[in-house]
Amino acid sequence: MFWIKQIVIGDGERGLLYRNRRLQRVLAAGVYRWFDPFGRIAVAVHNAARAEYAGTDADVLMARMDAKLGEHFLLADVGVDQVGLVLKNGKLEDVLAPGTRKLYWKELVPVELRLASLAGTLEVQPDVANRLRQLGVLTKVAVALDVPSESAGLLFVDGKLVRTLAPGAYAFWNFRKNVAAEVIDLRVQSLEVSGQELLTRDKVSLRVNLAASLRVTDPVAARTKVAKYGDYVYRELQYGLRKAVSAKTLDELLGDKASLDADIFAYVRGRVTELGVEVLGVGVKDVILPGEMKDILNSVVQAEKAAQANVIRRREEANATRSLLNTARLIEESPVLMRLKELEALEKVTEKIDKLTVFGGLDGVLKQLVTIKE
Template identity: 85%
Template structure:
C-alpha cells in the first residue's frame, strides 16, 4: 500500500504525469493509482478553467510536440509578421504580439487562434477594434486615430505618408512599424498678428494689429511642404504688413485702409497658395500712434475743424446780411410793409414792460409812436 500513489483530478483540473521529470501523459478528471515504489512519478495539477497554460515548461512541451500536445492543447505560434487573435467560445479575448508562442488547454473552453498578416494594411478591422475597445485593450495594442468632421487625417508609417483619412474612427496595429497620424482641420481659421512696430514711408513710427482668415485646401501639401503652416502664414503676414506700411505715408494709411488690406492680401495669397492654404481675407484692425503723434494729429484736426467752423460762420453772416438788405429794399418800396414792421417792434416792446401810456388814441399809436423822416 505504501508503494501505491493515489492522485485525484477534479472536473476543472488536468494533471501532467511525469516519470523521472519527463512528461508521460495528461490526466483527465478522475482518481488514479500508480505503483511507484521508487517515487519516480510526480503529478502537476493545473486549473483549466483558465484556458492559458500556466506551467513553466510550456516551451518544453511545444518542443516535444506529439499526440499528447495536439490532443489536449492548442498551440499559438505567431510569426514575426503576424498578429494572433485569440477567440474563446467564439469571442475575441486576447491579442498576441508578433513572435509569440503560447499554449491553451482544449478541455473546457473552445479556443481558436486566428493569424492576421502585418505585411499588407495595418488597419484593424472594425469589429476587432470595437471588441478590443470594449475590453479596454485597444489603445495598448493599436494606434487609435479620430478624425472629426471638417478635418482630414494623414497616416504616416515609418515616417512615410501612406494615405489620407476621411472623418471617422480608425485603429492601426502598433507592432513592427512606427505608426503615427496627424489631423489637419479644414474649417476656416482665424489668425491675428498683434503689436507690430512699423515705420511708414515718411518715417512715422506706429503699431498695427492685423487679422486674417484662412483655410487648408490641400492637407498633404500643408503638412509636407512646410514644417508648421500656421507659423509660416503668420510670418508671411508680418512681412506683407511691413512691406505695405513702409510703402505708404501716414496720411495715406489713415485715409485709405482698404488699399493697405488689399496690398497685404495680394502679397500673402501669392506666397501660401502653393502650400495648399487659401487666404480668405486680411484686415487691419487697429493703427496705434505714439502719444506725441496723437497730440499733433489732434491739433491738426482741431485747426481744420476751427477753420471749417469759421468758414461756415462767415457764410451764414453773409447770408443774414444779404437777407436784411433784401428786407430793407422791400420796406422802402412798400409803406404798408414798413408799418407792419413797426407794429412787430411795438409788440416786442410791450412784452417787456408792465404799463404803456398812450396819448391820442389808436391814431397816435399808429402814426406818432414811430416817426420816419423822409
C-alpha cells in the first residue's frame, strides 16, 4: 500500500529512526515497515563498518547520550589536558587532540578509547610512537627525535630547557605547548680557519691557514650560553691567530711554529671552556708569503748558503795545506820516504807515456826523469 513505508538495513549498516524529526531509536540490520500516511517517519542509514559516525547531528546525539544510545555508540570525550587514543580491534588507529568530542559506532568494529594525560609528561610511550610511525602520522601529532650514540638530545618546552636526552628514539606530544628538540654532537670535530691575511711584528704581510680540533663536553652550556658555539670558536681562533702573529717577527714565525700553535691554543682554550666546549689542539697548516717576499727570502737563503760554502771551502783548503806541510816535514826527515814519493811520481808519469826509451838503466830513469833538488 502507498501508506506503508519499508526500510532495509544491511549487515554493515545501522539506521536512525526519526518520528516528527525526533530521534526514536537505532535500527539494527533487517527489514522494517511502518504505516505512515502522513510521512512523519524518516530513517537515516549509516555505514557502521566505518567506525567514526559521519552524520551532521553528531552534537545532538552526544548531548542525548544515554544508556540506550550507549549500546550502539562510543562517546570519545577528551579533556583539555589529555590526548585520546582510539583503538579499533585492539590496534591504535587514530589520535584525538585535547578537547575533542567524537562518536563511534561500536557494534560492528570493537572501538576503545584510551586517554593519555599531558599534565605529567609529554613523552609518547614507545609502543604508541611505533604504531603512529607505522600509520605515518607521528610527525603530525608529536615531535620525534632520534639521538645517535656519542650525542646528546635537548628537549625544550615553550622555550625552556626541561630535559637532557641520552642516545635513543623519543617522541613528545605537540599539543597546546611549543615542543622543540635538538641533537648535540659530542664527537671530536675539526674546524678550519683558512686564508687569514695578517701582519707580523716587523710589518710583513702573510696569509695563514689554521686547523683546530674540538668537542662539546657540556651540551647544555654549549646550547644555552651561546647561539652557535661553532661560530664562536671560529671567531676566537681568528682573534687568537691575529694576536699571536702580530707579536712575532717573520723569522720567529718561520723558525718556531710550535710556539705559535701554543700561543693560539692557550688563548682559545681559556675563552671557550665556560661554554662547554673543549679545544683539543690547534695547528698552523700553512704560512703563505707574497711573491716579492718569497724572492727576498730566497735571495737571503742563497746568500747564507753561499757564505757557508765559502767557509767550508776555506776550511778544507787550510786542512789540505796543513796536511801537505806535515807530509813535507816527514819527507825531509826520512830519505826512504822521499824515495817512495819519487817512485809514486814516476808511476804517475809512466801512466801517461805511451813509449819510453831508457838510457843508463833504472838509475838513469830515476836521475833524468825525476830530479829533486836538495
